[in-house]
Amino acid sequence: MKGFTQYLLLLIPALLVLLTVSAPASPATNQSWSEEPWISAKEEPQEKEMSTLSDPIFFNLSGNEPQSIRLGKTQLNYSDFISRAAYAPLFSELWIQKAAVWSRFSQVIAGEDVDLIVHTPQDESCDIYLISYANSTIKHWNFKLLAGYHRLKLRPEESGRLFMLLAQGNEPDNALILDVLPRQSEPSFSPLDVNSILMGDAFVTIKSQRIKGYDVYVDGVFYASDMSDGSLDGIASLTIGGDKTHTITISQRDGQGGVINKNEHTKNFKRETAYTLLMD
Numbered sequence: 001m002k003g004f005t006q007y008l009l010l011l012i013p014a015l016l017v018l019l020t021v022s023a024p025a026s027p028a029t030n031q032s033w034s035e036e037p038w039i040s041a042k043e044e045p046q047e048k049e050m051s052t053l054s055d056p057i058f059f060n061l062s063g064n065e066p067q068s069i070r071l072g073k074t075q076l077n078y079s080d081f082i083s084r085a086a087y088a089p090l091f092s093e094l095w096i097q098k099a100a101v102w103s104r105f106s107q108v109i110a111g112e113d114v115d116l117i118v119h120t121p122q123d124e125s126c127d128i129y130l131i132s133y134a135n136s137t138i139k140h141w142n143f144k145l146l147a148g149y150h151r152l153k154l155r156p157e158e159s160g161r162l163f164m165l166l167a168q169g170n171e172p173d174n175a176l177i178l179d180v181l182p183r184q185s186e187p188s189f190s191p192l193d194v195n196s197i198l199m200g201d202a203f204v205t206i207k208s209q210r211i212k213g214y215d216v217y218v219d220g221v222f223y224a225s226d227m228s229d230g231s232l233d234g235i236a237s238l239t240i241g242g243d244k245t246h247t248i249t250i251s252q253r254d255g256q257g258g259v260i261n262k263n264e265h266t267k268n269f270k271r272e273t274a275y276t277l278l279m280d
Contacts, residue, residue, distance in 0.1 A: 030278070031263070031265075031277065031278065031279050032277070033267070033276070033277050034275070034276045034278070035274065035275045035276070036273070036274050037272065049157040050139070051139060051154065051155060051157045051158060051162075052154070053128065053130070053141050053153070054152050054153040055152070056118060056150035056151065056152050057151045058148060058149070058150050059149055059150065059151055060148075060149075061148075061149045065078050066078050066100050066101060068101050069101070069103070070101055070102070071103075071104065073258060075101075091168075091171055092118070092119060092121065092167070092168040092171070093119040093166075093173055093174060094116065094118055094119075094128075094164060094165070094173050094174060094175075094176055095117040095118075096114060096116060096178075097115040097116065104174060104175070105177045105178075105179075106178055107178075107180075107181065107225075108156065108178055108179070109180070109181045109182075109183060110157055110158070110183050111155065112156075113155050114153070114155070114156065114178065115152075116153070116154055117149060117150070118145070118151075118166060119149050119150075120145045120146070120148065121147055122147045122169075123145070124169055125145075125168070126143050126145050126167065126168045127140060127141070127142050127167045127168075128141045128164070129163075129164065129166075129167070130154070130164050131162065132158045132160060132161075133162070133163065133221050134158070134159075134160030134222075135158055135160065137158070156180045158180060159180045160180060160221065160222060161177065161178070161179055161221050162177070162178040162179075162180055163175055164177075179222040179225075181224075201239050201241060201242050201272075202239070202240050202241070202270060202271055202272070202273050202275060203238075203239055203273075203274045203275065204237065204238050204239075204240060204248065204269070205274070205276045206235065206236045206237075206250060206276075206279065207235050207276065207277070207278050207279070208234040208235075208279040209234055210234075211250070211252055211261055211279055212232055212234045212252075213227065213252060213253075214226050214250050214251060215251050215252075216248065216249070216250055216251075217249040217251065218247070218248060218249075219247055220247070220249070223240075224237065241269075241271075242269055242271025242272065242273065243269075243271045244268070244269060245267065245268045245269075246267070246269055247264055247265070248264065248266075248267075249262065249263070249264045249265075250262065250263055250264075250279070265277065
């Protein structure tokens with residue numbers, strides 16, 4: 001088990017390279033950074049809620065088939081997917097179920113249930129791993145599953161990008177990606193929240209009147225969204241490590257998930273400093 005966990009930690013960078021959508025940077029006019037010092041205050045560590053996973057429930061796929069399968073930007077009818085010559089469910093599979101669509105990526109809000117589908121080709125013990133790249137944590141569950149399909153419910157509490165893997169008989173399956181937004185009830189930061197930044201951190205605010213509904217990535221990892229505060233207002237805020245060089249990526253997608261606007265900013269962020277990026 002220890003060797004497999006080390007394998008997972010080595011696998012994370014490769015997953016990022018394989019699963020990150022690349023798109024040509026879109027020109028954005030009048031982009032400018034500003035910064036000002038912060039009066040930081042130490043905060044007592046708060047106990048964080050942990051993500052939970054329900055026990056699996058066996059179900060018969062017949063009559064419960066999805067209407068379609070989404071793989072990246074491609075969406076296939078389920079009948080077309082299973083008729084592919086290359087499709088042979090000889091290994092375990094893990095899917096996200098949303099209505100009548102099964103996929104391997106979803107954007108969710110912390111604390112909301114995510115429906116999962118697990119397929120196991122044989123009766124055997126299975127291990128499920130939930131990897132938080134932003135928080136450098138791994139949660140592990142073990143279930144004894146019969147061959148067939150099972151439903152589970154995941155309630156993610158850690159915001160940021162999560163990877164989920166299932167292994168049966170030391171054979172890992174496909175990876176799932178969940179971009180988890182903070183709870184909408186959580187207060188958003190503003191330049192006036194001078195006591196909100198921990199020692200050693202930098203605070204970044206992104207503002208745009210032209211670009212709405214975008215996601216923010218830090219060093220390739222999902223961190224925040226324009227909708228993180230529950231309002232589609234072109235404003236996103238996040239806390240990052242100070243006295244470090246980071247790459248901030250702003251990515252906007254269309255209704256089909258395609259990237260229509262993407263730009264990156266690599267700079268050194270000093271600690272106890274608030275930065276504002278204006279994009280108009």
